[in-house]
Amino acid sequence: MTLPLLSGEPRVITVGAEVLGEALDAQAVPRTKVDWRPPLPGTEDDVARVLADPRRARANATAVGRLVSARPLLVGVRRAGEALDLPVGSFLHAGPPIDWERASGPMRGALIGATLLEGLASDAEDAERGLAGGRARLEPCHGRGAVGPMAGVVSPSMWMFEVRDAEHGGTAYCSLNEGLGKVLRYGAYGPEVLERLRWMDEVLGPVLRETLRLTGPLDLRALIAQALQMGDELHNRNRAATSLLARELAPGIVEASPARAAEVLRFVNGNDHFFLNAGMAACKVSADAARNVPGSTMVVAMARNGTDFGLQVSGLGDRWFTGPAGVPDGLYLGAYGPADANPDIGDSTITETAGLGGFAMAAAPAIVRFVGGDVSAATAATRAMYEITLAEHPVYQIPGLGFRGTPVGVDVTLVARTGLLPTVNTGIAGRVAGTGQVGAGLVSPPASAFAAALSALAEAGEGARR
Amino acid sequence: MSADLVRVRVGVYHDSVSLMRVSQAVAGLPGVEVAVVAMATELNRGVAAELGFDLPEAGPGDLLIALRSGGPAELEAAETELDRLLAGLATRTTGEAAPGGAEHPPRTVRAAALGGVGGGPATLALVSVPGPYAFAEAMDAIEAGLPVMVFSDNVPVEQEVLLKRRAGELGLLVMGPDCGTAVIGGAGLGFSNVLRPGPVGVVAASGTGAQQVTCLLDTAGVGVSHVLGVGGRDLSADVGGLSTLRALEALDADPATELIVLISKPPAPEVEETVRQAVGALATPVVTALLGPGRDDLTTVTERVLRTLGVPVPVWPSWPAPGTENGLPDTPGPGAGRRGDTETGAGENAGTGAGESGDAGAGAGGQGGPGVSREASRAGTLRGVYSGGTLCAEARLVAGAGEFTDFGDDAYTRGRPHPMIDPSLRLEAMARVPSGDVALLDVVLGHAADPDPSAGLAPGIASAVARGVRVVVALVGSRDDPQGLEAQAEALRAAGAAVFASNAQAAEHAAEVLAGVR
Numbered sequence: 001m002t003l004p005l006l007s008g009e010p011r012v013i014t015v016g017a018e019v020l021g022e023a024l025d026a027q028a029v030p031r032t033k034v035d036w037r038p039p040l041p042g043t044e045d046d047v048a049r050v051l052a053d054p055r056r057a058r059a060n061a062t063a064v065g066r067l068v069s070a071r072p073l074l075v076g077v078r079r080a081g082e083a084l085d086l087p088v089g090s091f092l093h094a095g096p097p098i099d100w101e102r103a104s105g106p107m108r109g110a111l112i113g114a115t116l117l118e119g120l121a122s123d124a125e126d127a128e129r130g131l132a133g134g135r136a137r138l139e140p141c142h143g144r145g146a147v148g149p150m151a152g153v154v155s156p157s158m159w160m161f162e163v164r165d166a167e168h169g170g171t172a173y174c175s176l177n178e179g180l181g182k183v184l185r186y187g188a189y190g191p192e193v194l195e196r197l198r199w200m201d202e203v204l205g206p207v208l209r210e211t212l213r214l215t216g217p218l219d220l221r222a223l224i225a226q227a228l229q230m231g232d233e234l235h236n237r238n239r240a241a242t243s244l245l246a247r248e249l250a251p252g253i254v255e256a257s258p259a260r261a262a263e264v265l266r267f268v269n270g271n272d273h274f275f276l277n278a279g280m281a282a283c284k285v286s287a288d289a290a291r292n293v294p295g296s297t298m299v300v301a302m303a304r305n306g307t308d309f310g311l312q313v314s315g316l317g318d319r320w321f322t323g324p325a326g327v328p329d330g331l332y333l334g335a336y337g338p339a340d341a342n343p344d345i346g347d348s349t350i351t352e353t354a355g356l357g358g359f360a361m362a363a364a365p366a367i368v369r370f371v372g373g374d375v376s377a378a379t380a381a382t383r384a385m386y387e388i389t390l391a392e393h394p395v396y397q398i399p400g401l402g403f404r405g406t407p408v409g410v411d412v413t414l415v416a417r418t419g420l421l422p423t424v425n426t427g428i429a430g431r432v433a434g435t436g437q438v439g440a441g442l443v444s445p446p447a448s449a450f451a452a453a454l455s456a457l458a459e460a461g462e463g464a465r466r
Numbered sequence: 467m468s469a470d471l472v473r474v475r476v477g478v479y480h481d482s483v484s485l486m487r488v489s490q491a492v493a494g495l496p497g498v499e500v501a502v503v504a505m506a507t508e509l510n511r512g513v514a515a516e517l518g519f520d521l522p523e524a525g526p527g528d529l530l531i532a533l534r535s536g537g538p539a540e541l542e543a544a545e546t547e548l549d550r551l552l553a554g555l556a557t558r559t560t561g562e563a564a565p566g567g568a569e570h571p572p573r574t575v576r577a578a579a580l581g582g583v584g585g586g587p588a589t590l591a592l593v594s595v596p597g598p599y600a601f602a603e604a605m606d607a608i609e610a611g612l613p614v615m616v617f618s619d620n621v622p623v624e625q626e627v628l629l630k631r632r633a634g635e636l637g638l639l640v641m642g643p644d645c646g647t648a649v650i651g652g653a654g655l656g657f658s659n660v661l662r663p664g665p666v667g668v669v670a671a672s673g674t675g676a677q678q679v680t681c682l683l684d685t686a687g688v689g690v691s692h693v694l695g696v697g698g699r700d701l702s703a704d705v706g707g708l709s710t711l712r713a714l715e716a717l718d719a720d721p722a723t724e725l726i727v728l729i730s731k732p733p734a735p736e737v738e739e740t741v742r743q744a745v746g747a748l749a750t751p752v753v754t755a756l757l758g759p760g761r762d763d764l765t766t767v768t769e770r771v772l773r774t775l776g777v778p779v780p781v782w783p784s785w786p787a788p789g790t791e792n793g794l795p796d797t798p799g800p801g802a803g804r805r806g807d808t809e810t811g812a813g814e815n816a817g818t819g820a821g822e823s824g825d826a827g828a829g830a831g832g833q834g835g836p837g838v839s840r841e842a843s844r845a846g847t848l849r850g851v852y853s854g855g856t857l858c859a860e861a862r863l864v865a866g867a868g869e870f871t872d873f874g875d876d877a878y879t880r881g882r883p884h885p886m887i888d889p890s891l892r893l894e895a896m897a898r899v900p901s902g903d904v905a906l907l908d909v910v911l912g913h914a915a916d917p918d919p920s921a922g923l924a925p926g927i928a929s930a931v932a933r934g935v936r937v938v939v940a941l942v943g944s945r946d947d948p949q950g951l952e953a954q955a956e957a958l959r960a961a962g963a964a965v966f967a968s969n970a971q972a973a974e975h976a977a978e979v980l981a982g983v984r
Contacts, residue, residue, distance in 0.1 A: 016594030
């Protein structure tokens with residue numbers, strides 16, 4: 001056996017005692033220094049056990065390979081009841097499972113609004129009584145192949161984007177975006193909220209359904225790739241993607257419904273986040289392709305319900321690992337301030353799970369101030385995410401980083417080792433039910449959820465030889 | 467009236483060696499009585515609490531600062547200086563900023579391997595994080611296709627086996643864990659001497675053993691191709707010599723290596739046969755040096771290598787203690803009669819000569835535990851105060867009797883810098899050596915070792931000599947080591963020690979001094 005090391009010039013990576021690195025510097029040996037820190041407290045044994053699992057490296061390559069090779073196509077718009085087999089009286093919500101008792105203000109507000117929308121209560125008080133009395137069935141969106149932004153409440157009559165993965169065959173769904181301000185997903189349920197939802201029910205949904213029948217499947221992967229190069233990060237900024245989507249859809253909308261085309265296009269134009277929900281479904285279908293790879297330590301879902309942050313891991317099936325949801329740090333609308341903010345909420349962290357949003361912050365200099373930093377902070381945020389991810393996306397690229405692929409595929413072991421938590425961009429919901437959006441900013445998931453997932457991986461793994 | 471200052475800097479990390487240097491610098495400031503600047507591990511918190519500091523909540527990822535000084539003014543000055551020193555560390559940690567100021571230094575070996583080194587791919591990873599964390603970084607290296615040297619100790623043996631098996635599948639070499647030295651392509655890694663290039667390739671399960679042999683070879687004018695460490699447990703039954711076999715193969719295939727020297731404690735019986743067969747299958751001649759009772763010491767091994775190469779054996783350098791110039795040993799190598807005594811002595815010493823576990827046991831005695839005084843009052847005791855494990859074991863065998871402590875052992879380095887970097891533990895041990903005893907210590911030069919070990923040890927030696935302790939030093943170093951072999955020898959001699967380049971000769975001399983022969 002020859003060892004190439006013995007014949008060439010040594011180039012050394014050093015990690016640990018700096019005195020050993022300095023000795024190499026004194027000999028003019030080229031070296032790269034690792035800026036090492038201790039892992040999350042108490043995780044070192046689990047890290048070692050999980051890293052010892054012989055399946056891990058290949059399993060992670062498989063999982064992240066599936067995530068980045070998914071080809072999400074927007075194929076249709078369908079009602080939730082039929083598409084998700086969601087019976088009347090059932091509601092989906094964002095994040096890990098939660099009951100009314102522990103639900104936060106905006107989650108309760110959105111459930112009240114959805115109950116009223118479905119005609120299951122005479123007024124808000126009646127809706128609240130019913131929900132508190134356990135008359136509604138609550139389930140996470142993620143459990144039915146769906147995602148929902150903010151409260152993420154889905155009721156059977158709502159229209160859903162349907163996105164299919166042309167590579168692996170999966171399907172995922174996301175509701176239609178209502179716009180910003182006083183909207184159901186931020187927990188508002190006033191008359192104007194319900195009125196807009198009814199218009200979406202009667203006009204927007206049917207027109208989009210007909211439109212997609214005319215246009216045929218739309219390649220969301222290509223659209224997202226273009227939007228990244230136009231300054232979107234696809235979570236807190238969707239302006240470019242929305243514009244691109246409108247361009248694709250506009251002729252079809254006019255053909256599908258000449259009478260309502262103007263109001264539909266006006267609505268799309270008035271909502272910079274119209275694309276977000278289609279993008280979330282694209283991310284969901286991609287992440288779902290990576291599920292259930294035995295031994296994989298890659299995160300396939302991160303989601304918040306306004307009370308808990310939860311994550312799921314490819315190698316651990318549908319188990320949720322949770323920790324308390326943090327309060328975002330950001331900018332506030334009007335007179336609102338941090339005291340009005342609800343803890344983090346929404347399934348939109350599926351964008352970060354798939355390597356967009358906060359992970360692609362360097363692509364979106366226009367919104368760095370909105371998420372609490374300057375351009376170099378945005379670049380730093382993206383660069384830090386390469387430390388905890390398994391791959392660089394082959395199609396989603398960041399011009400400002402020399403068209404480097406976005407960091408994608410969060411590895412639980414790398415989070416524990418570096419202590420670097422995923423950077424999450426998010427909207428901020430008002431704490432009190434009925435308030436709506438109060439701001440937007442950045443939030444860190446709880447480290448405890450990652451430590452819990454790591455511990456479960458150690459238990460389930462084949463590296464557990466004690 | 468003394469004043470305390472306690473600060474916790476959450477999430478601020480520096481390695482223990484860097485922080486030791488900062489602590490020492492701050493403790494040396496005027497008016498400062500105590501300075502603890504360390505990561506808030508359980509051990510370090512315990513140290514600070516014992517010193518009477520009132521500690522807030524903090525974890526191992528937080529920096530703990532505890533200062534005590536004569537008064538508030540001194541405390542303030544100390545904190546200012548401390549901030550300056552820590553800022554110096556932080557600048558080094560941050561590394562060079564890229565245009566735009568947002569370049570991240572890598573946080574794992576995995577990320578560093580992806581980024582490359584000096585514009586090309588990395589060829590080796592050197593891991594020296596604390597033992598419980600070393601496996602992850604070493605595994606990163608292997609998965610990135612890199613050979614790895616694990617300097618860290620306190621790595622569980624099952625992790626070592628796993629690393630070496632995985633490396634074997636990929637055709638990679640794992641040096642260590644607890645690999646103190648390596649020289650590859652002229653680059654010294656870990657504690658390593660500046661050696662001239664030459665024909666001898668070394669495979670070593672013993673760091674200081676390899677340093678002794680290669681430094682003596684260098685003195686004799688013979689250089690090395692590579693020194694590959696394999697870690698002290700490699701030839702145990704658990705590990706099965708995985709790295710030794712791989713290193714032997716690699717040196718056999720290396721055109722620059724004409725002779726291989728294999729240095730180790732005797733392997734586990736089931737491993738010995740495997741290694742013997744592997745050695746027999748090589749095209750390159752091998753000198754096997756298995757250390758232990760009844761076997762050749764390192765100096766004799768070196769002489770065997772020189773004879774194999776047809777190079778004359780020189781007189782090994784020594785520097786007599788002041789006033790004993792006529793007491794120089796004038797023949798190279800320890801005498802045969804002396805070696806016979808060694809075996810008897812080892813028996814008398816109830817197993818201390820037999821293996822690594824004895825080192826820690828003797829260490830407890832060396833720290834002033836029971837059993838010190840009785841023997842001492844009788845005839846004086848030889849006290850080995852060592853930093854190198856193999857050197858310590860060798861000296862014990864050669865000297866035949868005495869109390870030997872290897873301060874480089876895991877038991878002493880947990881949460882503390884190695885004695886080759888920080889002399890304080892050994893100075894404390896020296897201070898406890900009673901009058902009439904002989905103190906025998908090793909001083910190892912080279913990269914990464916104390917930049918001026920004699921400066922730290924000389925006062926301790928001088929005060930020991932002044933109260934009637936005779937001091938003998940084994941000085942392991944090469945002509946070109948950064949500390950300067952001659953200068954260090956002179957400084958140690960000037961402090962009152964007899965200095966020998968050969969550890970075996972130093973031990974023999976110490977035993978003779980004790981016996982009154984010299």
